[in-house]
Amino acid sequence: MITLDFDSYNTRLDRAVIKNGGEIVILSNKARVIFFNKNKKDRIIIMSGVHGDERGGPIAILKFLENSKITIDEEVVVVPLLNDEGWDKNKREYGKIDLNRNFNKNGPKFILELRKIISERPIDQFIDLHEDIDEDGFVYKLKSDKSHLADNIAKVVECKIEYEDDHFAWGNTTEKFIRSLGCKHAVTTEAPGKISAEEKVEWNYKIVDYFLST
Numbered sequence: 001m002i003t004l005d006f007d008s009y010n011t012r013l014d015r016a017v018i019k020n021g022g023e024i025v026i027l028s029n030k031a032r033v034i035f036f037n038k039n040k041k042d043r044i045i046i047m048s049g050v051h052g053d054e055r056g057g058p059i060a061i062l063k064f065l066e067n068s069k070i071t072i073d074e075e076v077v078v079v080p081l082l083n084d085e086g087w088d089k090n091k092r093e094y095g096k097i098d099l100n101r102n103f104n105k106n107g108p109k110f111i112l113e114l115r116k117i118i119s120e121r122p123i124d125q126f127i128d129l130h131e132d133i134d135e136d137g138f139v140y141k142l143k144s145d146k147s148h149l150a151d152n153i154a155k156v157v158e159c160k161i162e163y164e165d166d167h168f169a170w171g172n173t174t175e176k177f178i179r180s181l182g183c184k185h186a187v188t189t190e191a192p193g194k195i196s197a198e199e200k201v202e203w204n205y206k207i208v209d210y211f212l213s214t
């Protein structure tokens with residue numbers, strides 16, 4: 001399962017999405033943007049696989065869509081596996097580009113396409129699933145963030161909260177872009193690095209389930 005290549009991943013994903021009545025948009029790098037409950041008032045976006053060597057998030061989303069059901073009454077936009085090349089080479093970057101530092105207008109074409117889709121309507125909640133090789137797992141929270149989203153996720157996966165004065169100083173992250181659109185409930189999670197591949201999937205699965213099941 002963990003060695004699933006990008007195309008095989010998408011074959012399985014598409015099947016699961018169609019079964020659940022979702023709508024598939026394909027970016028120029030073949031990454032999928034999936035819509036469920038399109039045009040419901042509230043809108044939630046889940047992203048994963050921005051870094052190609054972080055396997056847990058994409059696999060967790062695939063497992064969720066294959067085995068479970070979205071029961072929330074909101075528009076759900078899922079970008080389950082963004083970095084095609086990084087995934088197949090099992091490396092963080094896309095070419096030489098870190099997509100979570102270049103999620104801006106200078107990014108590759110598919111990033112521009114995705115930014116456009118994301119910008120079409122206001123976003124109520126955003127989550128980007130990552131992994132950290134050295135740490136025990138944590139959720140980033142900006143000190144200026146007054147929402148409880150990071151706290152709630154930390155409870156779900158029993159991890160710590162990493163408070164940041166300004167993680168936007170890293171550069172153009174997905175979360176920075178989403179917040180620039182006015183979304184106040186945005187969070188970046190980092191699954192633990194030193195657990196097994198299956199445990200990383202489980203960690204992310206809990207978060208996906210928390211967002212998509214009532």
Ligand SMILES: [Zn+2]
Pocket residue numbers: 050051054100129130131
């Ligand atoms: Zn990452």
